[in-house]
Amino acid sequence: MNRKRTRLAERRSLLIAQAAAQRTALATNMAPWRARLALADRGIAAVRYVRSHPALMVGAALLVAALRPRRAGTWLQRGLLAWQIGRRLRSR
Structure with a gap:
């Protein structure tokens, strides 16, 4: 032992x-x-x-839309695309 x-x-x-x-x-x-x-x-x-803090995202989007309406659409489209890609990658 x-x-x-x-x-x-x-x-x-x-x-x-x-x-x-x-x-x-x-x-x-x-x-x-x-x-x-x-x-x-x-x-x-x-x-x-x-x-x-999702209200910050809404506030930022509204601020961008108020300051530059022409470019806001382009940036929102890019943001939506990035968000969708992120969701798809996260779900895998």
Whole structure:
């Protein structure tokens, strides 16, 4: 029984050392991606904020329509297209 516990303790310490080495390697490999991932996180947070406040989207659309009526139609069409593409991609 004591021999089994000794082997388990050795195996555990080996696994802990391997996990530490893997964490270090992962941190090194992910360093170049940190800025890009942070930007993606901010984008996701912005989308979630806008989703939780739909009145902001309506207000922005009305403001754009009031300031530039000619271009508003073009931008609204592009926005609708982007929204539809986003819904289709999300549903897959």
